[in-house]
Amino acid sequence: xKYKSVFDIIGPIMIGPSSSxxxxxxxxxxxxxxxxxxEPKWATISLYxxxxxxxxxxxxxxxxIGGILDYDTDDQRIIQALEIANDKGMKVSFIEExxxxxxxxxxRVFIGDxxxxxxxxxxxxxxxxxxxxxxxxxKLKLSGHHPAILVVHNDRFGAIANVASILANYExxxxxxxxxxxxxxxLALMTIEVDHNIEDEVLHEIEKLPNILKVTxxxx
Numbered sequence: 489x490k491y492k493s494v495f496d497i498i499g500p501i502m503i504g505p506s507s508s509x510x511x512x513x514x515x516x517x518x519x520x521x522x523x524x525x526x527e528p529k530w531a532t533i534s535l536y537x538x539x540x541x542x543x544x545x546x547x548x549x550x551x552x553i554g555g556i557l558d559y560d561t562d563d564q565r566i567i568q569a570l571e572i573a574n575d576k577g578m579k580v581s582f583i584e585e586x587x588x589x590x591x592x593x594x595x596r597v598f599i600g601d602x603x604x605x606x607x608x609x610x611x612x613x614x615x616x617x618x619x620x621x622x623x624x625x626x627k628l629k630l631s632g633h634h635p636a637i638l639v640v641h642n643d644r645f646g647a648i649a650n651v652a653s654i655l656a657n658y659e660x661x662x663x664x665x666x667x668x669x670x671x672x673x674x675l676a677l678m679t680i681e682v683d684h685n686i687e688d689e690v691l692h693e694i695e696k697l698p699n700i701l702k703v704t705x706x707x708x
Contacts, residue, residue, distance in 0.1 A: 512612025517555020520597045528599035530579040537592035540584040626668040626677040636706045639678040642699040
């Protein structure tokens, strides 16, 4: 893996003790919160590999819940995240999984309330960096370190080109883009990482396109 700066190696400003087990975990939780769009009423988190083995001692549990509460990696409230979640009435549970993951620091986050649910799989790859590898059953690769939009759409000809055309019209540069689908001709998911945060007017224009079902942004 290539690092761009010394901060990629030592990690971000954070609550300790580990960039992989704490900062990365907090970012996984916060991406889940960002995508869900509100504070959930419950969170069930399955932990794999070293996350499952050391999550209590390394603070992975409080970091994940801190992220779900929308705390940044250096927020002192992360230390009391479990107590804060309990005070808010959020039901939290952790499951230690025996399955061997592709990456040792893996968490499956399942959150929801009476109005909806969200499930994602995130891995902490070191130095506070993360990747989201699955979202509601769709395979993807999302770093969580760049602004991005996720576009749920019908798997139809022209849908991808139409979205890319709107971004080009607004001079928005695409850094990474991929498309995942569960079945040909059914639902698909575009994951688009861009260089700058996208204004809501751009999202509204994309939402009006044929075959576009939902557009969600992740801010930097």
